[in-house]
Amino acid sequence: MERTPLTAIAFDVFGTLVDWRRTIVDDGLRLSKGVDWPGFADGWLQGYRGFVEQVRKGEIPWQNLDSLLRRVFDQLVIDFKVTGVPTEALDHFSLIWHRLQPWPDTVPALTRLRSRFRLGTLSNGNMILLTDMAKFGSLPLDCLLSAELVKTYKPEPAPYMLAAEMLGPLPQQVMYVAAHAWDLAAGGQLGLRTGYVSRPMELGGRSVNDQPDPSFDLVAVDLLDLAAQLDKWPA
Amino acid sequence: MERTPLTAIAFDVFGTLVDWRRTIVDDGLRLSKGVDWPGFADGWLQGYRGFVEQVRKGEIPWQNLDSLLRRVFDQLVIDFKVTGVPTEALDHFSLIWHRLQPWPDTVPALTRLRSRFRLGTLSNGNMILLTDMAKFGSLPLDCLLSAELVKTYKPEPAPYMLAAEMLGPLPQQVMYVAAHAWDLAAGGQLGLRTGYVSRPMELGGRSVNDQPDPSFDLVAVDLLDLAAQLDKWPA
Numbered sequence: 001m002e003r004t005p006l007t008a009i010a011f012d013v014f015g016t017l018v019d020w021r022r023t024i025v026d027d028g029l030r031l032s033k034g035v036d037w038p039g040f041a042d043g044w045l046q047g048y049r050g051f052v053e054q055v056r057k058g059e060i061p062w063q064n065l066d067s068l069l070r071r072v073f074d075q076l077v078i079d080f081k082v083t084g085v086p087t088e089a090l091d092h093f094s095l096i097w098h099r100l101q102p103w104p105d106t107v108p109a110l111t112r113l114r115s116r117f118r119l120g121t122l123s124n125g126n127m128i129l130l131t132d133m134a135k136f137g138s139l140p141l142d143c144l145l146s147a148e149l150v151k152t153y154k155p156e157p158a159p160y161m162l163a164a165e166m167l168g169p170l171p172q173q174v175m176y177v178a179a180h181a182w183d184l185a186a187g188g189q190l191g192l193r194t195g196y197v198s199r200p201m202e203l204g205g206r207s208v209n210d211q212p213d214p215s216f217d218l219v220a221v222d223l224l225d226l227a228a229q230l231d232k233w234p235a
Numbered sequence: 236m237e238r239t240p241l242t243a244i245a246f247d248v249f250g251t252l253v254d255w256r257r258t259i260v261d262d263g264l265r266l267s268k269g270v271d272w273p274g275f276a277d278g279w280l281q282g283y284r285g286f287v288e289q290v291r292k293g294e295i296p297w298q299n300l301d302s303l304l305r306r307v308f309d310q311l312v313i314d315f316k317v318t319g320v321p322t323e324a325l326d327h328f329s330l331i332w333h334r335l336q337p338w339p340d341t342v343p344a345l346t347r348l349r350s351r352f353r354l355g356t357l358s359n360g361n362m363i364l365l366t367d368m369a370k371f372g373s374l375p376l377d378c379l380l381s382a383e384l385v386k387t388y389k390p391e392p393a394p395y396m397l398a399a400e401m402l403g404p405l406p407q408q409v410m411y412v413a414a415h416a417w418d419l420a421a422g423g424q425l426g427l428r429t430g431y432v433s434r435p436m437e438l439g440g441r442s443v444n445d446q447p448d449p450s451f452d453l454v455a456v457d458l459l460d461l462a463a464q465l466d467k468w469p470a
Contacts, residue, residue, distance in 0.1 A: 127401040131377045142366045143379045166362040
């Protein structure tokens, strides 16, 4: 494949740059000991993804991710019997997605890549959430792009097109990097370059049944490996 | 006036955070001695503002600021008789808006404000331009918002509404900071809080005939003064 010089790299965020599940579990344990926090975290992901699909298909009106996360959260608090926690502490915990911990390789890899490429996000997280998370994790990113800007969710085409237009402006000038094949495949179909990163611990080591597609441009074991492979890609 | 806690501050960029005119003049002098670079810089601003107005009124199709800046540049090179400069150097200079120098108080003031508020831009500059400029000037901003995201230009309402929705989400939760009364007034009419910053040297010390409107929430002599005044504003 001909390697068009890249002007930018756009990153998926949840699971790719940050370890959402472990952050939720660790923070949950500080809140209350007797709750199945891994189950809570998995339920939170599944719950918001369900709503995201409904928004995407037009079954429910647009709502940003903070709204969807809060709706799921309120139900999980009942389902998982989270009791005896002060309202203020619960409200603070409900916004844990604004304070997700980066994977250990995230900051070093972004720092390395940032000297050669423009770095952005391409996330279903809303702008305030991304702003807070990037600040919290001191993520060396140049800009934040969210599906909220086009009021639909990945894998609809509009968010990927936005990243291409704003950072490319041609799709082949932007590499989309994610740890999920469904997401990368959607970006690749729109002409973005694709970089797959393994995150075997995203679900706590459980088999994730997520395999890179042979069509992806790069397949890396982590973000530092991706950065090393991109040394050979023209900027 | 009741002071709603602010969640974010959105900054105008050209003239407010960066000294576009002096950067163009200084860089121009390195390119060629015999050109009226102050006149060139002023012509560049006036020229792109003219195109921006045409886009805004729907007289010409949407084009991002890089495209408009280049169109004006190509004409100015002829009008100001910029000759004997290699094409590559001229192309590099045409993108000087990606490398504008911050005012001396910009980085210290943003650093101070960033510990209390989310900081963003609200600029007619396109995303790639803003991304490069923020990186070049090491501007401590949390996110970049551009009129390009809504494909029209300030003072149309859409860019201001975007900043309010993405960073507020209510307009009164966001303070818009700019050195130009026309721009702040447009934001204020849509419910954003308004902070006026004097930049008497923006046009090289020439009288700028720009006065704060009595309706503005804050009037500051520079960005550090604005930061000091915002110490009293609830976050």
